[in-house]
Amino acid sequence: MRPEDILAALDPEQQQAARALEGPVVVLAGAGTGKTRAMTHRIAYGVATGAFAPTELLALTFTTKAAGEMRSRLRALGVGTVPARTFHSAALRQLRYFWPRAVGGGAPEPVAHKAALTAEAARRVGIGVDKATIRDLSAEIEWAKVNLIPPEEYARLAAGRPEIPGVPAGEVTRLLNSYEEVKGERNVIDFEDILLILCGILEQHPDIAAEVRRQYRHFVVDEFQDVSPLQHRLLRNWLGERENLCVVGDASQTIYTFAGADPRYLLGFTTTYPNATEVRLIRDYRSTPQIVELANRILQLGPPEGRLELVSGRAGGPKPVFREFPDDIAEADALAEEIAARIAAGRPARDFAVLYRTNGQSQVIEEALSARGVPFVVQGGERFFSREEVRAALTTLRAAARTIPAGDSLSAQVKDLLSSHGWTSTPPERGGAVRSRWESLQAIVALAEQLETAAGELPASLASLVTELEDRAEHQNAPTVAGVTLASLHAAKGLEWPSVYLIGLSEGLLPITYAKTDETIAEERRLFYVGVTRAETSLQLSWALARAPGARARRSPSRFITQLRARAEQVQAPGPGRVRRKRRETRLRFTRCRICERPLHERTAQQLGRCEDCPPRYDETVFDALVAWRQQTSLQEQIPAFMVLTNTTLTAVAELLPGSKEELGLVPGIGPAKLERYGDGVLSVLRQNATAPRGAAGR
Incomplete structure (x- = not known):
């Protein structure tokens, strides 16, 4: 793919990020702004222009799903040989490769879960715990290790963290030491050890560090706001004195500090690298202006540091x-x-x-x-790839990829092959296991259609679909199930x-x-x-x-x-609309039931002005007429009746009998949009069925 074609698919800010190929680069990318698109196109552009050799760049993410998504996009751009991995998978490959030289023998295998090790360590130090506490202690062990906190410093540095019920900080310190002893006796390591031990090898063996740095000359790190002190230490070891680093992140989406994520590395990037290029992506292509406006208001509730206020790139939609x-x-x-x-x-x-x-x-x-x-x-x-029908379908597709020549339509071939496993063009009417099986196969069909649509210079084929599925299976990046x-x-x-x-x-x-x-x-x-x-x-x-x-x-x-x-x-600017909202809040919040005079505590009752168990006081003819009008309106607009007005709102209208649009706007469930859309119709029904004085809503 030509460099100019790669850039043509990007907006001006994304192009700026893609062209920034040298030196430290920080891309501050808000939600929905196309950061993965910008980064994969930056990598492809760098390869196309000769700035990057495909095997000398390492793209790092935090989840296997994100890494799989990045690999899929890189393959579609013709640069599938660029490695995209999580921190842990990249570190584990290097640890296994260098362990014989640095330590001798084979590297210990990492355990998938800490629970058994934590339980044994707790037993040894006399901590009696249940499963929930074991889970909490395992999380605390992980937090201490990713924050590079040694056991002897835990009590001091963990001050202010919520205590695990029944386990004071002093006992956690003893547990941390016991946990390391149990691991050593069993000759196993955990996921944090993968990064810690590799850091030690790179710091103590300059020849190994030099070899890694010759291999990887450029780094791209996604979701940089989630980097922990341990991951940052490893990244610094990979980089050495070089600055060929591009990081992407959004401090407003930092939601894993409980697991060690530290947004200060992102927020302080230009302080660490004064010559860094900074690019801001603020055009949200995902959400409508109404949703973006609400998101910006949420950000405004917090501190301004790191805030990226977005601008929607989409047409308008309904208000939240x-x-x-x-x-x-x-x-x-x-x-x-x-x-x-x-x-x-x-x-x-x-x-x-x-x-x-x-x-x-x-x-x-x-x-x-x-x-x-x-x-x-x-x-x-x-897990999607553990399902029986998915494993069987993948076996069929592998065999077909070796024997069936490429056809005009990948999706047509896949549908034909999967029909023998129960796929049909229309979903089964019955639910349960039959429907679940069909949905799994349909997800594979949808992925084939997606590959067809996204195909670049290389047409989509059964072989490319199998490669995509195998990569997703390895990294548990499942396609979307209906x-x-x-x-x-x-x-x-x-x-x-x-x-x-x-x-x-x-x-x-x-x-x-x-x-x-x-x-x-x-x-x-x-x-x-x-x-x-x-x-x-x-x-x-x-x-x-x-x-x-x-x-x-x-x-x-x-x-x-x-x-x-x-x-x-x-x-909101002063005006009639603001006055009406204030009147609504005060006039419809009754404190006593209008029927039995008992105090009202629940909000719905306060709005209706009566207890829920008190019989409603309205003319049934009026209520039935409102229901009939709602049914006719829902049929005309082809939407469910409750989306016009709910039964609760119709009951309130029948009881309060508003006589004008202003009074109708005070009824619970009728906001400005519904008042504009249905107000005249409701008032017309009330006038046609007048049996009581109007204006009851204001009393």
Whole structure:
């Protein structure tokens, strides 16, 4: 591919990043600004112009999925020989290669999990712990090692960190020493040791360090805000005195400080390298202006350091929707109902994601989706390439790649081959295992279609598809499976969907209860920002006032929601619209039931002006007429009836009987958009069925 063709696919800021091939470079890239595109095109441009030799550049990422995505894009640009690896995979390859020379014999094998080693170490020092505590202790061991904290310094340097229940800092110090003894006796290493030992070898063996530096002359590091002190130390050893380093990151997306991520390396890059080239990518091609505006407002709640305020590169879309529910079940049911309706109207299930702060929040939405027959995928569930149908399909594709000549259409060949495994052009009507099997095969078909679309000078073929699948299998970078995605906010990092539902946005969940310091609250705010910026077109943010139906409403909206609302009030210019909102907040928050005079504690009851168990006082003719109008309107607009106005809102209208648009705008559930769209219709129904004095909404 010609250099000018590589640059032609980029915007001006991305081109600036791609042309910066020498010396230290820092690319500050906001959410959705095409940083991976800019970096892979920079690498391809450097190879095309002769600035880089493909095997002398090492691209580093933090997840196997990100590394796989980068390799796929580099192959599409014709530079597939450029290595793109995680820090740990790159370090492990070097450790195994140099161990015989530096230490002698074969390198110990890394253990996949620390739990067994931690449990044995705890037993030896007399710490009685359960599985949850073992998990917490393993995380604490990892935190100490990635922050280069020796056991004897742990108690001092860990001051201020939340204590593990029942395990004071002094016992953690003893545990750290015991843990290292257990590893030594079993002749195993953990993942942090891979980096630590390689650092030691490079620092103590100048000849080995020189060999590595001859091999890799240029480095690109993605997500640089997540670099830990240990990873930074290894990177410095790889670089030596050279400055051929390009880093990419966004301090506003730092959400892993609990695991050792330190954004100061990104924020202080131009101080470390005064001659560095700095490029800012702020054009968000993912999200609409309405979502970008909300994301920017979230950033404005925090300190200005490292803030990248974005500009949307897309056309306008709907405003983000804020919704409050009486309990978690009501929240899940409403979301599942809406998602099911949108899928029934023709939207693919893969377009939707439901994101939450903790994994425990997924169960209720799983049940609600299952009850409606909506397929879903839990991020972090069963590994795609471990599924029986996927392994069988890959075997078939490998054999076909060796025997079947290239055809005109890769996707047509793949569909024909996978039909013997149960793939059909239309999904099966029944759910369960049959539907799950079909969705796995459909994900492979979709990947083949994607390769066809993205094919450059080299046409897509069965061989290229097999290579892509094998690389993804090695690094567990699964193709997208059809279904609504359910994921924690941490697991959603790096992903995107047309429609996103952020649920459980109540105080104690976001920010999480144990976030008490300014630093941890700031991280929770960044986590909120990451969730919002996953949405492309449609975004809904919701919270529930109670855990279960009938439970007392003890929750309140997240402070972030409250702060966003307060900030919106501050920046809005004075005018009738502002006056109406203030009247709405005060006039519809009744303190006593209008029927039985009991105090009202729950927010929904305060807005309606009556207890939920008190019978509604409205003329049934009026309510039925409103329901009929809503049904007709939903049919005309081809949307579910509840998306016009909910039953709760219709009940409030029938009870309060607003006599004007101004009064109708005070009714719960009728914001400016719905007032503009449906106000005249609602008021017309009320006039045609007048049985009570108008203006009750203002009383």
